[in-house]
Amino acid sequence: MTSARAVSLVARREFVTKVRTRSFLIGTAVIIAVLAGYVVLQSVLFDDQQRSVVGLSGQATQLADPLREKAKSFGIEVETRDVTTVDSAERQVRDGSLDALVTGAPPALKMIVKGSGDEVLTTVLNDVLRQQVLVAQLAEAGITPQQVAQNLANVNVDVTALEPVDPQRGQRLAIGLIVAALLYYSLLVYGTMVAQGVVEEKSSRVVEILLATVRPWQLLLGKVIGLGAVGLLQLLVISMVGLGLSSAFDVIDVGALGATALLTGVLWYLLGFFLYATVFAAAASLVSRQEELQSVLTPISMTIIVAFVAGINLMIGSPSGTTVTVLSLLPPFAPILMPGRMAMGVATTWQVLLAIALALAAIAAITWLGGKVYANAVLRTGARVKLREALKV
Amino acid sequence: MPEGVLEIDAISKRYGEVVALRDMSFDVHAGELFGFVGSNGAGKTTTMRIALGVLAADSGEVRWNGRTVDLDTRRRIGYMPEERGLYPRMRVLDQLVYLAELHGMSTNEAHTSAENWIARLGLRDRRTDEVQRLSLGNQQRVQLAAALVHEPDVLVLDEPFSGLDPVAVDVMSQVLREKASSGVPVVFSSHQLDLVERLCDRVGIVSAGSMVASGTVDELRSGGESRLVVESPTTDWAATLDGVRVIEKNGTRCVLELASGVDDQSVLHAALAAGPVYEFSRQRPTLTELFRNVVTTEARST
Known part of the structure; x- marks a missing residue:
């Protein structure tokens, strides 16, 4: 059996099992309902006012x-x-x-x-x-009224803007924030799901049977790919419904702007997920019970939350400020901030490329390190494995 | 199948200061049921985990048909770990199909085989239930099916009988016997020595990380010191013989222990010379007695 077959079998199991659960179906439905409610409410208020x-x-x-x-x-x-x-x-x-x-x-x-x-x-x-x-x-x-009207129409003040305002600025900001929020949600929820999956296998001891036939990295990669695909599916469904509703109700004029935002969102979701999921999985492999999981996940979740909360505030304030620009280049924050800045149209090409290159380098390093921790710790049950021990050998 | 031999060759493993295995060696041949007995912590589970590649040995080698076991050959082993493990929220059928595929079967083969074992182990009504909803006994059956579903070339089972009711013990015994007679080497560990004695072709006794005795039950029972039960009016003659010790005396009956090499027929002659003999028989130790004997001697010597 090839490695690809082993990884795809694991990924397929993760995907099918998760998509079939009631929590996934209900969760997606609730998000869509909230989104639809918001859009409809917006358009009704909009109509009433205007x-x-x-x-x-x-x-x-x-x-x-x-x-x-x-x-x-x-x-x-x-x-x-x-x-x-x-x-x-x-x-x-x-x-x-x-x-x-x-x-x-x-x-x-x-x-x-x-x-x-x-x-x-x-x-x-x-x-x-x-x-x-x-x-x-x-x-x-x-006097011919038409002539006067024409003359009047030709008289205008000539305005020269020193800092031209993008007429779509408001829409860009809205889309940027929505993209950042969706990525924040997806990374946190699906990263945690990978961690729970690792602990489930460890606490139910099924991992011992699995590791007698597949290698630890195959199991880890399959799990990350499978659950990542579930997250991607949900992200796409939510975005499509969101874009469709917004166009139908004319809340924001999405068009090309929305499509681009969706594409960058998907790209950064993939980069962010591979970066964070491996860290989540490695952290989860250190503990043996779901109850202990929270303690090892908190530092990772906090990083994502800080990236989102601080990033959003800075982005609304000054999207091209130095702080936000630097943060959006760094791998831990880039998956949330960069797509937001890209949607707002304030990220330059070299910034985007640099952020992608840094993220890819970080993924390579994290996957190597996380894979090692996972392989060393996943079969040790009982007390929490110390990170230093898991990094040995 | 060509010459199927699983060889465990001089495996050692330490956890820090603790020596878990010291030169553990044995082999299991095609069609053979090998029972692996030993007290808790003797190293049975560690040996099995190393055979399955779940743990790495410090030294020594596991071979299948003369070749070092790698991931591809390991896929052909059926394994039941001591700590039972299945996905609690996965359906019985899906779970078995998944495990069969992970062991290299095509999807179709996996389905056929999973359905086959579900039927054989009497789980047909529960095939679409989540594993966590099954009774413990049924979970054990699914666990056995998980070890068998990919039609393995070798079976390694850690305590397969623990927690089974008598009916399930019979089912399990029958399945293991059948597998062995179809040419699959079967190794299993157990604390139920009477069961091991009844079921196994060969037995290995483990103590403190090494194999201290192995062979057929008959060989083990006849080796070492043998005992005689003699009934005759007087037993004073026995004390005068070299290499013979009276270990029990009950009226006119006594139990004699013979050092190895002492001919029991010369003991009979001595007895007849002293008076009439009403009973003269060899008393062979049960596996339980052998085990106790081996384990306590080992414990004393270390």
Whole structure:
């Protein structure tokens, strides 16, 4: 039997067993539900804030088109409805199905609202009204209103920005944070899962049967690949659903930005997982019972948590600052910070390549060292194995 | 199968200051059931773990058909460790198929073989249950199936009978006997000496990390000092013979211990010369007595 066959058998068992568990299915479903709920909530709030329904009666109905257009230039959306009787329309304003009712003919327009009325909507309406009056008076004075409008449209202040602001900055930040959060979650959850798997084999003693037929490194590699694939599957499912929902509800304009973020996310997930999973597995091989696991995992989990919490704060503050740049190059932090910075578009190519090279070097070193600890410690049951002993031989 | 011999050749192992094995040697041939007995801590489990490559020996060698055992030959060994171990949350069938595949079977062969052993060991109703939901006895059966599922060329079982009910002991004995007669060398350790005596072709007694006696049960029982039971009205004659010691006297019956080399027929002549003899028989020690004898002598000498 080849090593590849042995590793793939172990990986397949890990993958199939984990994907079949109820906790994986429920966990994924819950994350998707939370995500969907958030997106739907966002889009509803978004809709509510930005959309007003205005009833137009009598001569005011001719204002429908200019009103909608003007509103758009103010960044709000107005839906107009022609109403026949003012009385019933007033009742609709009272019960909230209309945000405002406009009656009368220009220039003597009246607006009826329930409470204080929307300031932006009032401004929009005033603008529309003034323009109507202007057009009428220009026509009276014998000047072509279209000509004036064209001349006016050509007059603009010439703005020179010293530090141009990326119009997509907000979206980039959002995507960067989401990517960092997803990687943080995946590394922590699936790293811990590798550790639990190692201890399960050790505490149930099945490892002795396994090691009579496969080598320790084959067992370790198979486990890391199998569980890594489960994590990748979950990451992809969550991302796809997230991207799909966001596009469908127009919460953020993802498009190319989202696709790139997904690709870098997957790359860094793989680098981060191979880096951390081996450390998790080696640490877990030192203990024999699940109860002792927490104590050896805490230092590793803390590194990931610190990378995430500190990194997120620094990233929001100044994504291209020196601290965050240096941290994002270092292997323990890179898998969470670099993809975030890449999604925000602040990581330069040499930084990305350097971070990848350092991560690969770290993976090689950690796999060698972790594999040694694992091979030495995994058959020793009973008391916790000291790290120094496990590194001997 | 060609000449199947498993040889354990002069294996030594120490844990720091503690010597676990000292020049442990024995061999098991095709079709043979070899019983491995010894008190706790004598080195049985260490020997088996080294044979399976789970532990590394400090010196010595394990050979199969004259070649040093490596990972590929080790895959052909069926192993039941002393510390039973299976994935608790994996189904019986999946578990056996997985282990068969890890030992080099194709997926189809693995399925066929797993189903076959499940049926033979009476686990058909439980085949899709998680192992942790089975009774202890059934878990033991799955453990045996795990050692057999890849149709191994050699069987090494550490305490296969411990914790089994009498019915399961019979099933286990039958399976081991069958495996041996199909040409597979079988080694197992046990504390149930009566069982070893009944079942095994050859027995090895281990003490303090070395093999102190090995051979067929008959050889072991007839070797060393032999005993005679004699019934005659007077027994004073016995004390005058060289190399004969009276170790028990009960009315007209006595038990004599003969040093090796003393001819029992000359003892009979001496007895007849002294008076009538109503009973004269050889008393052979049971394996338990032999074991106790060997272990205590070893303990005294070290």
